[in-house]
Amino acid sequence: MKQLLGVTVALGLGLVATSAMAADKIKIGVSIPAATHGWAGGLNWHAQEAEKDLEKAYPDLDFIIVTAKNPTEQANDLEDLVSVQNIDALVILPFESDPLTIPVQQVKEAGKFITVVDRGLSQPGIEDVYVAGNNSALGAQAGEYLKKRLDGKGKIVVLRGLPTTVDDERVEAFNASIKGSDIEVLDMKYANWNRDDGYEVMQDFLSRFPKIDAVWAQDDDIALGVIEAIKQADRTDEMFVIGGGGMKDIIKRVKDGDKLTPIDVLYPPAMIATAMGITALKFETKAAVEGRYILGATTVTPENADKFYFPDSPY
Amino acid sequence: MKQLLGVTVALGLGLVATSAMAADKIKIGVSIPAATHGWAGGLNWHAQEAEKDLEKAYPDLDFIIVTAKNPTEQANDLEDLVSVQNIDALVILPFESDPLTIPVQQVKEAGKFITVVDRGLSQPGIEDVYVAGNNSALGAQAGEYLKKRLDGKGKIVVLRGLPTTVDDERVEAFNASIKGSDIEVLDMKYANWNRDDGYEVMQDFLSRFPKIDAVWAQDDDIALGVIEAIKQADRTDEMFVIGGGGMKDIIKRVKDGDKLTPIDVLYPPAMIATAMGITALKFETKAAVEGRYILGATTVTPENADKFYFPDSPY
Numbered sequence: 167m168k169q170l171l172g173v174t175v176a177l178g179l180g181l182v183a184t185s186a187m188a189a190d191k192i193k194i195g196v197s198i199p200a201a202t203h204g205w206a207g208g209l210n211w212h213a214q215e216a217e218k219d220l221e222k223a224y225p226d227l228d229f230i231i232v233t234a235k236n237p238t239e240q241a242n243d244l245e246d247l248v249s250v251q252n253i254d255a256l257v258i259l260p261f262e263s264d265p266l267t268i269p270v271q272q273v274k275e276a277g278k279f280i281t282v283v284d285r286g287l288s289q290p291g292i293e294d295v296y297v298a299g300n301n302s303a304l305g306a307q308a309g310e311y312l313k314k315r316l317d318g319k320g321k322i323v324v325l326r327g328l329p330t331t332v333d334d335e336r337v338e339a340f341n342a343s344i345k346g347s348d349i350e351v352l353d354m355k356y357a358n359w360n361r362d363d364g365y366e367v368m369q370d371f372l373s374r375f376p377k378i379d380a381v382w383a384q385d386d387d388i389a390l391g392v393i394e395a396i397k398q399a400d401r402t403d404e405m406f407v408i409g410g411g412g413m414k415d416i417i418k419r420v421k422d423g424d425k426l427t428p429i430d431v432l433y434p435p436a437m438i439a440t441a442m443g444i445t446a447l448k449f450e451t452k453a454a455v456e457g458r459y460i461l462g463a464t465t466v467t468p469e470n471a472d473k474f475y476f477p478d479s480p481y
Numbered sequence: 482m483k484q485l486l487g488v489t490v491a492l493g494l495g496l497v498a499t500s501a502m503a504a505d506k507i508k509i510g511v512s513i514p515a516a517t518h519g520w521a522g523g524l525n526w527h528a529q530e531a532e533k534d535l536e537k538a539y540p541d542l543d544f545i546i547v548t549a550k551n552p553t554e555q556a557n558d559l560e561d562l563v564s565v566q567n568i569d570a571l572v573i574l575p576f577e578s579d580p581l582t583i584p585v586q587q588v589k590e591a592g593k594f595i596t597v598v599d600r601g602l603s604q605p606g607i608e609d610v611y612v613a614g615n616n617s618a619l620g621a622q623a624g625e626y627l628k629k630r631l632d633g634k635g636k637i638v639v640l641r642g643l644p645t646t647v648d649d650e651r652v653e654a655f656n657a658s659i660k661g662s663d664i665e666v667l668d669m670k671y672a673n674w675n676r677d678d679g680y681e682v683m684q685d686f687l688s689r690f691p692k693i694d695a696v697w698a699q700d701d702d703i704a705l706g707v708i709e710a711i712k713q714a715d716r717t718d719e720m721f722v723i724g725g726g727g728m729k730d731i732i733k734r735v736k737d738g739d740k741l742t743p744i745d746v747l748y749p750p751a752m753i754a755t756a757m758g759i760t761a762l763k764f765e766t767k768a769a770v771e772g773r774y775i776l777g778a779t780t781v782t783p784e785n786a787d788k789f790y791f792p793d794s795p796y
Contacts, residue, residue: 212767219766223538300772432769439768444759451534452527452791453754454747457615457776464771476767 191228192449195247196442197240197258200233204387205411208435208481209259216439224450229442237265244269248276254449255279257441263288279448283441295448296458297441299433303463305336307431308382308408309343311465315406315428319348320379323371325357325364325388336384336410352378357388364391372399380406386413386430393426402426412436412466412474413481421471430466432474435481437461506543507764510562511757512555512573515548519702520726523750523796524574531754539765544757552580559584563591569764570594572756578603594763598756610763611773612756614748618778620651622746623697623723624658626780630721630743634663635694638686640672640679640703651699651725667693672703679706687714695721701728701745708741717741727751727781727789728796736786745781747789750796752776 196217201207210233217229230251234240240261247253256273260266260282267288274280274292282293312322324340327333337354344351352375357363364383371378372395381396383389389409396402406425409416412432419427440459447453466474511532516522525548532544545566549555555576562568571588575581575597582603589595589607597608627637639655642648652669659666667690672678679698686693687710696711698704704724711717721740724731727747734742755774762768781789 215767223765294777434769436767436769439766440762440770443762443766443768447755447758450538451754451758452530452751453758454749454751454776454779455755456779457774459772459774461769461772462609464769 191226192255193228193230193251193253194255194257194442194445194449195244195251195253196229196231196438197243197247197256198231198233198438199240199259199261200235203480205413205433205435205481208413208476208479209438211476211479211481212436213438213442216442219439220442220446224446227446227449234261237261240266241269244273248273248278253278255281255445257281257283257438257445259283259438260285260287267292279445281441281445283438294456295441295444297437297444297461298459299437299461300463301332301335301433302339304410304431304433305339305341305384306343307463307465308384308410309340311429312380312382312408313344313347313349316349316379321350321352321375321377322380322382323352323368323375323378324354324382325367325384325392326354327356327359327385327388329356333384340382340384357383357385357391359385359387361387361391364388365395366391368392368395369399372396372401378405380408382408384408384410386411386416389416389427396426410463411481414476414479417466417471417475418477420466420468421475423468428467430471432461432464432466434461434464434474435479436476506541507570508543508545508566508568509570509572509757509760509764510559510566510568511544511546511753512558512562512571513546513548513753514555514574514576515550518795520728520748520750520796523728523791523794524753526791526794526796527751528753528757531757534754535757535761539761542761542764549576552576555581556584559588563588563593568593570596570760572596572598572753572760574598574753575600575602582607594760596756596760598753609771610756610759612752612759612776613774614752614776615778616647616650616748617654619725619746619748620654620656620699621658622778622780623699623725624655626744627695627697627723628659628662628664631664631694636665636667636690636692637695637697638667638683638690638693639669639697640682640699640707641669642671642674642700642703644671648699655697655699672698672700672706674700674702676702676706679703680710681706683707683710684714687711687716693720695723698722698724700724701726701731704731704742711741725778726796729791729794732781732786732790733792735781735783736790738783743782745786747776747779747781749776749779749789750794751791 199206232243280293281295283297355367357367383392386409410431412434416430448455514521547558586607595608596610598612670682672682698707701724725746727749731745763770
């Protein structure tokens with residue numbers, strides 16, 4: 167009887183201790199678009215990896231990752247994170263800027279620390295931290311490499327993404343970087359950041375232009391379609407392709423020294439890990455973290471590709 | 482005898498294990514100007530605090546903080562960090578841009594990851610990560626508060642720092658933020674980011690202007706001198722003072738609701754902790770960290786002052 171009582175008391179104490187510990191944890195909500203493949207798939211994978219890495223480093227942190235299929239679902243997630251989970255901070259990559267601006271503002275007004283990733287909100291000053299890639303640098307890096315590699319002269323084709331500010335920034339910076347050289351852009355066409363469209367647009371380019379020195383595909387999904395078209399046309403020795411993003415299939419080719427894809431330029435889904443790590447610093451150190459973090463568009467070469475190759479990631 | 486042998490073997494194994502562990506540690510050199518007081522004193526304190534916090538989170542990290550009294554000493558420190566300590570990464574706040582550019586470039590060429598803090602190097606593209614405060618935002622925040630607080634009209638005086646780009650950026654943004662209002666700047670004078678000069682310049686202003694609504698001192702050291710002059714002139718009820726930086730004496734006054742210093746604007750020495758934390762993320766997570774981190778000039782009010790008050794720091 168005494169022994170049983172002892173066990174009960176111990177169990178009781180155990181429960182109390184566990185719930186007290188759970189209550190003491192610092193909760194950081196992470197709200198991102200759901201996806202199993204492509205760039206957003208990589209985003210999901212990197213969020214989960216960062217959760218593991220950071221919770222190991224900081225046992226009093228509890229990351230709560232929620233994924234949404236559309237802006238409405240994401241807005242509902244934010245409500246739950248505040249009212250049910252009682253988070254201390256929110257890390258969010260908004261599905262779209264406009265429909266998420268007010269919901270994020272409400273989380274801010276509830277006194278939570280806010281980190282916004284990649285897509286900015288429609289109103290300035292809501293977030294404490296902003297983490298984003300650099301579209302201009304992505305275009306400029308690709309242009310600089312191309313200019314150097316072609317010795318300032320040659321014929322190229324360009325595949326654009328979707329008509330958005332992201333695409334405009336990339337293309338403007340690319341154009342600026344090759345300005346004044348003898349590089350001739352034979353044509354530019356939208357390929358919608360899509361592999362199939364990349365394939366079709368490139369087929370058209372290949373049929374129209376007998377000599378192409380290089381392709382700026384600006385995106386790794388587009389690049390995969392482009393590579394397929396070039397291989398089918400049996401013109402792999404004639405040109406090379408520069409993508410963008412940091413997809414593992416492309417990084418692997420760069421790493422292996424594939425001549426068709428000599429480099430890649432990063433726009434890394436791992437930026438979600440950066441945002442989570444910086445938000446963790448806010449609670450775990452005395453670091454000043456409020457600010458804007460614009461990631462560089464690192465050029466991936468055979469020499470450094472190892473550092474940016476994540477074979478387990480879906481992207 | 483057997484027992485003694487056992488002890489010896491155990492000790493031997495212990496030694497092997499310890500040195501193997503030390504060799505496995507990731508070494509991050511932190512090179513900063515030496516100081517026991519002022520902003521640089523705060524920098525030293527925050528570097529040491531970050532070392533404690535981050536080495537606790539990541540037991541395989543070893544931060545090596547070295548402090549220098551001049552640019553030559555700092556350049557020598559870098560050589561030692563590479564050749565003697567064999568660091569994996571360098572976090573540096575350069576004494577001056579020009580004399581440290583080549584030494585940092587040499588560390589980069591030795592294959593080390595480079596994080597530069599606050600003062601940029603004279604040549605772009607050397608560092609992997611750049612962390613800095615935002616001088617324009619510091620001026621703009623002060624101007625916006627002043628305009629709102631004075632209802633868009635009133636007479637103010639401005640104390641500048643030293644004739645440098647840092648000072649120019651602050652003052653240009655301040656002027657832009659009050660442009661179009663009825664705020665009259667009675668005079669602007671250099672006070673060299675120095676308490677004694679702040680006192681002298683403010684004494685002059687007080688003797689020349691019978692009515693002053695507010696003082697933009699732009700810096701907390703200058704602000705301390707200004708406050709002293711105002712108190713001696715017994716005109717504390719007439720005006721308020723806005724400094725800048727985040728000195729604990731000023732933050733404490735803001736926290737306590739002192740009417741003479743209603744707010745402060747941050748240019749935090751804790752940015753060294755941010756830089757160390759981001760560099761740690763590079764080695765401990767899969768986060769993409771190469772990029773530029775520009776900290777905001779957070780406005781410190783009685784409501785949030787607690788978060789930015791470090792009573793143990795010298796600054």
